[in-house]
Amino acid sequence: xxxxxxxxxxxxxxxxxxxxxxxxxxxxxxxxxxxxxxxxxxxxxxxxxxxxxxxxxxxxxxxxxxxxxxxxxxxxxxxxxxxxxx
Numbered sequence: 001x002x003x004x005x006x007x008x009x010x011x012x013x014x015x016x017x018x019x020x021x022x023x024x025x026x027x028x029x030x031x032x033x034x035x036x037x038x039x040x041x042x043x044x045x046x047x048x049x050x051x052x053x054x055x056x057x058x059x060x061x062x063x064x065x066x067x068x069x070x071x072x073x074x075x076x077x078x079x080x081x082x083x084x085x086x
Contacts, residue, residue: 008075012043027072046074 010027023031025043028050033042044050048071052058063069 008072008077010072010075027075047072 008027010025010029012023012025012029012031014021014023014031023042025031026046028045028047029043030045031042033040044054049058049060049063049066049069051073052063053060058066
């Protein structure tokens with residue numbers, strides 16, 4: 001329906017075979033690994049905020065205050081221009 005135009009979704013998936021894992025993600029859905037009681041993020045976010053921090057253009061604290069902090073840069077089912085007019 002029309003009210004769903006421009007919507008997309010994020011995804012994280014993992015395949016484990018014989019104790020080895022392969023992972024994929026799109027958007028800001030994350031895969032974590034728990035090993036010996038420690039939690040570590042396996043995937044990288046596809047978001048504006050994560051890109052800014054990785055490029056060292058902004059500190060994480062500054063991104064948290066940005067109006068674009070939650071903007072996802074990649075998703076499934078979203079075509080550029082439908083929402084933001086790009």
